[in-house]
Amino acid sequence: MKIKFNKLHxxxxxxxxxxxxxxxxxxxxxxxxxGKSTIAEMINFCLGGKLxxxxxxxxxxxxxxxxxxxxxxEILLERDLRSTTSVVASWKNEDELGRLELPFEAxxxxxxxxxxxxxxxFIFRAMSVPxxxxxxxxxDPDSKLHRVSFRDxxxxxxxxxxxxxxxxxxxxxxxxAEKSKDVLKYVLGxxxxxxxxxxxxxxxxxxxxxxxxxxxxQIHEFLSRFGFSSEAEIxxxxxxxxxxxxxxxxxxxxxxxxxxxxxxVSDFDRKEFERLDKDHQTKxxxxxxxxxxxxxxxxxxxxxxxxxxxAARSSLATExxxxxxxxxxxxxxxxxxxxTTPDCCKLCKSPxxxxxGGFNQQRAVIEQxxxxxxxxxKQSVRRLSRSLDTQKRALEQITQSRQEVQHRIDAxxxxxxxxxxxxxxxxxxxxxxLNERRRFLSRVRKMxxxxxxxxxxxxxxxxxxxxxxxDIADEEARFKSGRINVRTLEANFKKVLMAIHFxxxxxxxxxxxxxxxxxxxxxxxxxxxxxxxxxxxGSGGKMVLFKMCFCLAFHLTAAEKxxxxxxxxxxxxxxxxxxxxxxxxxxxxxxxxLYRLLSNELSDWQCxxxxxxxxxxxxxxxxxxxxxxxxxDPDHPPLIGYYTGH
Numbered sequence: 001m002k003i004k005f006n007k008l009h010x011x012x013x014x015x016x017x018x019x020x021x022x023x024x025x026x027x028x029x030x031x032x033x034x035g036k037s038t039i040a041e042m043i044n045f046c047l048g049g050k051l052x053x054x055x056x057x058x059x060x061x062x063x064x065x066x067x068x069x070x071x072x073x074e075i076l077l078e079r080d081l082r083s084t085t086s087v088v089a090s091w092k093n094e095d096e097l098g099r100l101e102l103p104f105e106a107x108x109x110x111x112x113x114x115x116x117x118x119x120x121x122f123i124f125r126a127m128s129v130p131x132x133x134x135x136x137x138x139x140d141p142d143s144k145l146h147r148v149s150f151r152d153x154x155x156x157x158x159x160x161x162x163x164x165x166x167x168x169x170x171x172x173x174x175x176x177a178e179k180s181k182d183v184l185k186y187v188l189g190x191x192x193x194x195x196x197x198x199x200x201x202x203x204x205x206x207x208x209x210x211x212x213x214x215x216x217x218q219i220h221e222f223l224s225r226f227g228f229s230s231e232a233e234i235x236x237x238x239x240x241x242x243x244x245x246x247x248x249x250x251x252x253x254x255x256x257x258x259x260x261x262x263x264x265v266s267d268f269d270r271k272e273f274e275r276l277d278k279d280h281q282t283k284x285x286x287x288x289x290x291x292x293x294x295x296x297x298x299x300x301x302x303x304x305x306x307x308x309x310x311a312a313r314s315s316l317a318t319e320x321x322x323x324x325x326x327x328x329x330x331x332x333x334x335x336x337x338x339x340t341t342p343d344c345c346k347l348c349k350s351p352x353x354x355x356x357g358g359f360n361q362q363r364a365v366i367e368q369x370x371x372x373x374x375x376x377x378k379q380s381v382r383r384l385s386r387s388l389d390t391q392k393r394a395l396e397q398i399t400q401s402r403q404e405v406q407h408r409i410d411a412x413x414x415x416x417x418x419x420x421x422x423x424x425x426x427x428x429x430x431x432x433x434l435n436e437r438r439r440f441l442s443r444v445r446k447m448x449x450x451x452x453x454x455x456x457x458x459x460x461x462x463x464x465x466x467x468x469x470x471d472i473a474d475e476e477a478r479f480k481s482g483r484i485n486v487r488t489l490e491a492n493f494k495k496v497l498m499a500i501h502f503x504x505x506x507x508x509x510x511x512x513x514x515x516x517x518x519x520x521x522x523x524x525x526x527x528x529x530x531x532x533x534x535x536x537x538g539s540g541g542k543m544v545l546f547k548m549c550f551c552l553a554f555h556l557t558a559a560e561k562x563x564x565x566x567x568x569x570x571x572x573x574x575x576x577x578x579x580x581x582x583x584x585x586x587x588x589x590x591x592x593x594l595y596r597l598l599s600n601e602l603s604d605w606q607c608x609x610x611x612x613x614x615x616x617x618x619x620x621x622x623x624x625x626x627x628x629x630x631x632x633d634p635d636h637p638p639l640i641g642y643y644t645g646h
Contacts, residue, residue, distance in 0.1 A: 001127045001153075001566045002071055004606050008042055009065040014642050023623030024598055025607050029614040034629035035639025036610045037161055040572040042066070043608070044158055046077040046087065048104050048119055048151055056643050057081070070126035087119055091126070106147065120149035129564060132186055148186065152179040153566055156187075159551060161572040161610075165543040168534035168550075171519055181518050187554075187563045188489065189482035190515075195475045202468040205461050212458040216451045238438065245434040252427050273409060276402040283395040290388045294381060301377045308370045485561050486513055492560075493520055493553035499593040501585055502545055520550060540577035545586070548574055552597060559601050570608040580613045591615035 005026075008019040019039055028036045041052045046066035051057070066077045073093040090099040098112075106117035116122050124130070132148040155169055170176040185191040328335055344351055490511045497505050510523045512531075521531040537543045548571060558565045574594075580587040598607050599619035617624045628636040631644070 001129060001564050002069075002604070003127070003566045003568050004069045005043065005568065005608065006067040006069060006074075008039060008046075009067070010042065010061055010640070011063045011065070012060045012640055012643075013062065014060070015640065017640055019627075019639070020625065021606070021608065022625035023606065024603070024620055025595070025609065025617060025624045027609045027611070027614055027617075027624070027626040028629060029611050029626070030629035030636060031631055032612075033638075034631050036629050037572050038639055040158070040160065040570050040608060040610050043570060044154075044160065046079055047123075047154060048087065049154075051081060055645055056638075056640055059645070060640050060643055070123060071128055073126045075126065089119070089122060118149075120147070120151065123150045127566075132182070132191075148179060148182050150566075152183050155180065156183060156551060156554060157566050157568050158570045159548060159572065159574075161576060164547060164573065164576050165540040168519065168547055171517060172535060177517075184518050185482075187558060187565050188485040189561075189563065190479050190486075191482075195472065198468055198472045198475060202465065202472065205465050205468060209458045209461040209465065212454045212461070216454040216458070219451050219454075238442075242438070245431060245438075248427050248431050248434070252424070252431070270409070273402065273405040276398055276405060280395065280398045280402055283391055283398055287388065287391045287395055290384050290391060294384050294388065297377050297381050297384070301374055301381070304370050304374045304377070308367060308374075311366050311370070485557060485563065486515065488561065489513065489553060489557045490520070492556045493550055496549040496553045496556070496593060496597075497545075499596075500545065500549060500590045502549065503542060503586070541583070541586075544574065544576050544578065545590070548590075552594070555605060556597060556601055559604070567602075567605045568607070569602075569605060570610075572610045573612070574609065575611050575613065587613070587615065592618065595619050 004023070005021040007021065010017040010019075028039055030036055035056065038052075038054060038057060041049075042064050043066060045051050046064060061081055063078065063080045065079075068075055068077070073091050076090040078088040078090070085105070086101050086103045088099070088101050091097070100112055100122075102111065102116075102119040102122050104119050106121070110117055112122065113125070116125055167173070169180045171180050182191065490513055494505075494509070494511045497511075498507070505522065506525070508525045510526045511520055512523060512528075513520045519533045521528075521533045524530045524532075534543055534546050537546050551569065551571075555565065555567075555569060557563065574590065575587060578586055594607070594609075595618045598605060614626060614628065617626075629638050630636045631638050
């Protein structure tokens with residue numbers, strides 16, 4: 001995890017301030033309020049930390065830039081002081097040149113490539129380090145995985161003044177400690193990506209198995225409650241439904257093929273209606289017959305009356321023409337003067353015996369005969385009219401009686417049909433319920449097989465889970481080297497503590513790291529009953545030394561074992577709570593050991609130190625820089641050169 005700071009740039013209201021860094025060590029010292037700690041805080045701010053708003057920063061600084069090299073990529077980080085959620089990164093390497101605004105929180109879509117979701121992913125990618133994911137709850141194998149960010153590693157690289165003597169890498173804080181533990185495990189080799197993958201697969205397999213079994217049990221419990229726990233029980237229920245529905249279906253068929261109400265009307269009403277209907281037809285025929293005869297006889301009377309008028313006109317014409325003599329036909333003018341016999345007509349020569357009015361002496365007989373016939377016909381018409389009236393009255397009575405019987409029959413049939421409809425509806429309703437239950441049972445019948453299918457799938461997952469457990473055990477067995485690294489860290493921690501002459505530590509004392517809490521404990525003379533750690537150090541100065549020495553030992557172990565950790569250390573005020581003039585031995589030996597490590601085992605590391613008093617460099621030929629910051633000396637100006645406030 002090669003990382004090196006090149007330059008810090010502060011854009012202020014009246015000036016641009018640049019702070020270059022040495023390749024190995026950069027030492028900033030001087031008066032209080034001159035901006036020494038602001039340098040370390042601005043580095044932290046550019047790397048995603050919170051801004052410490054001192055009066056000078058709040059009133060004068062507008063934005064900050066940090067030029068650094070990560071791996072083989074040169075990166076410029078730019079952050080406005082008002083920005084709280086993102087940083088702008090510009091980068092350049094042999095392959096590409098780019099610029100991107102990177103949020104500190106990961107979103108749902110990648111911002112760059114396939115694996116960069118936020119600023120932390122970008123830094124890891126530049127370091128060629130895969131994104132680290134660990135379980136949220138370590139005691140729950142089914143817990144979801146979450147990311148370990150660059151900031152979690154950074155807390156082992158940046159020892160800030162505020163927490164230098166109050167927190168031991170937050171390991172003493174129950175909630176926040178887990179990520180620090182994850183970093184320690186990862187760096188020391190007690191964690192692997194493959195183990196994470198296996199544990200994730202194991203959690204998913206267990207969750208699938210649990211889901212399948214719970215679903216199977218819930219379905220089985222539901223079916224058992226209603227007697228459907230097996231296909232045989234469901235088939236028995238289907239047989240009961242079918243046997244109940246069969247007679248109802250037969251009854252429905254019988255009703256459909258039988259006219260409603262047949263044989264249910266009383267025999268008396270039915271026979272009475274048939275008799276009245278027959279009488280009605282007879283009377284109707286009689287009335288029609290009488291009406292026909294009346295029409296015929298009235299026609300004859302009219303015809304006889306017409307004949308009577310014709311005979312009278314014929315007799316009158318005969319009388320008039322009998323004495324007339326015709327020489328020519330009055331119609332066509334033909335000569336008719338030739339003599340004729342007395343028995344023939346003088347005009348048309350026709351025999352008078354055949355002529356209707358040929359004989360005047362028969363006119364009275366004819367008229368009398370016509371009168372007699374007309375009289376007889378009128379008497380017959382009167383008789384027929386009386387008979388017609390009688391037949392009509394009888395027909396009306398029969399019609400009324402037939403209607404009454406018909407009303408009784410209709411009422412009886414309506415009542416019968418209503419009962420029929422009610423019965424039909426009851427049958428249809430019952431058959432509907434049975435058919436719905438049949439469909440339900442047919443669907444439910446598939447469920448026992450589905451239960452067995454889910455149980456079988458869950459059983460097969462047991463084999464997968466067993467294999468994953470074996471693979472995890474094999475992977476954890478490879479942590480032997482990780483446990484060796486822990487022993488090395490314990491040894492290096494004691495070595496550094498002894499080198500700086502840590503107060504109260506003897507050569508016979510031993511150090512042990514609790515792999516559950518990851519806190520290092522000092523065992524005086526090897527006695528675990530008298531063990532103590534960071535919080536038990538007593539004085540703030542000892543707590544500061546304890547934390548710094550553990551940090552140096554951690555980086556020393558990483559250098560010796562080639563473990564993954566950012567190769568940079570930023571210490572803000574290592575002599576916090578320690579007075580160099582009162583504790584010169586501690587001051588001298590601390591910096592002597594720090595410079596020795598940075599010039600030897602940690603030669604690939606870069607260190608930024610902020611302190612009140614400068615300790616001259618030892619063991620370096622190049623790559624070191626030192627700057628004194630004061631508020632009163634023009635040769636050693638403060639961080640913001642023109643600022644004279646508090």
